[in-house]
Amino acid sequence: MSQSKSLLANIGVQVVIAMIIGTAVGAFMGHSAAMFAPLGAIFINLIKMLVIPLVAVALISGAAGLGNSTNAGKVGFSTLAYFALTSALAVALALIMGEIFKPGVGIDVSSVEGMFSGEYASKGELPSFWATVTGMIPTNVFASLTNANILQILVFCLFFGLALSKQPKKNREPILQGVNTIVDAMVWMINCVMKIAPIGVFGLMAEAVGTFGFSALMVVFKLFLVFIAAILVFGFVIYPLLVQLFTKTSAKSFLVAMKKPQAVALSTASSMATLPVTMNTVENELGVRNATASFVLPLGATINMSGNAIYYGLVAVFFAQLFNIDLSMGAYVAIILTSTLGAVGQAGVPGPSFLVVAVLLAAGIPIEGLPLLFALDRIFDMIRTALNITGDAACAVIIDNIAIEASDLTESEVKQS
Secondary structure, eight states: OHHHHHHHHOHHHHHHHHHHHHHHHHHHHGGGGGGGHHHHHHHHHHHHHHHHHHHHHHHHHHHHHHHTSTTHHHHHHHHHHHHHHHHHHHHHHHHHHHHHHOTTTTOOHHHHGGGOOSTTGGGOOOOOHHHHHHHTSOSOHHHHHHTTOHHHHHHHHHHHHHHHHTSOHHHHHHHHHHHHHHHHHHHHHHHHHHTTHHHHHHHHHHHHHHHHTTGGGTTTHHHHHHHHHHHHHIIIIIHHHHHHHHSSSOHHHHHHHTHHHHHHHHHHOOHHHHHHHHHHHHHHTSOOOHHHHHHHHHHHHHHOOHHHHHHHHHHHHHHHHHTTOOOOHHHHHHHHHHHHHHGGGSOSSOSOOTHHHHHHHHTTOOOTTTHHHHTTHHHHHHHHHHHHHHHHHHHHHHHHHHHHHHHHHHHHHHHHO
16 A cells, blocks of 8 residues: 555656546547646746756756866767767668658548648758857857757856866865755756646646547558657667666666656657756666766757657658658768758757758658648657657766766776876
8 A cells, every 4th residue: 555655656657647637638628628728838837947047057067077077078079979879870760660661651642632731841941050050159148048049058058167167176166066056956946846747747638639639640640650669669779778788777777767757758848848857867866977967968958859850750751652752862861961960959849840841851852741740749749859858868877987987997097107
């Protein structure tokens, strides 16, 4: 009896139960379930209120901690290399599964032509390389904070944290203690907000299922199944395998620890909203040091989008098959590059993803059929976000292990000399 009570007291279990009840209520009530939308909106707004300040102070703390170490450059390079490689691998997996299971074959185009639209052609322009780089540098950091421009906040806070680490110890220590105290205070606030998470999750799920229903799934049902399969392969095979191979953490303990952040990611469809929960799990359950978690996780929530990469790759194959277009090797390369690079500019917040337009245009695939996906974008978004944050956590565990080994190696070299 006491064991079942303690299980029900677990916030992760409560969130999953709330998702199930919300789904059932949404399916039963239909559009009337929109009456529960304010519950979800209040929860999301409370999280958004705290996320930007938390990201800012956590990045400053993480960058300052890393800047003090001898292997800061190695940690930064390894993190970026991991994000790039896993995103490219995710797109490649999506393309392979798309070609094997052919989700776009056998659909009668004439039956869905009424949903086609040409209005999205102008939304697929990716900024040039230099436009992206200059756009990352804030001219007014307070405006960046006000507008929640995550990339600009990230650049300034990393630079500022690094600068703090280079100051004399007696000058920097009080400031860093203050920053870390603010991080602790923000985490306390987040924990308070998480107590109402089940209520918010119930509202979000009831509205999503009630508004879109399951009928919209039928047209893209095969695509949805292949997408789920690809996400499961990447999230429950590839990431745990990487953790098992490159760290002392077992794949099983990694997957068990990730249940709670995955449940929150599924319900909020936002890497940023899930960030506090991911940080708490990675530090307290997976034993990652605060300096590593504070650097890797906010960075990952901004630029690591392996779930999105899988989605872009599969959608490209889906529409190519729908319109009977044979993709060349050049088109495959264009899809992989656009999906991998484009995800960097996609902030970790929920909403219809127009980056898929850029991917389709890069491969010469018609984009008129995109409205077929928009009704289900929230459901796709929820699932790919769960994979995104799993990748962030796996990265933090792996990078922390690399950093510890590198520091141990340096210490032994010092002793020998």
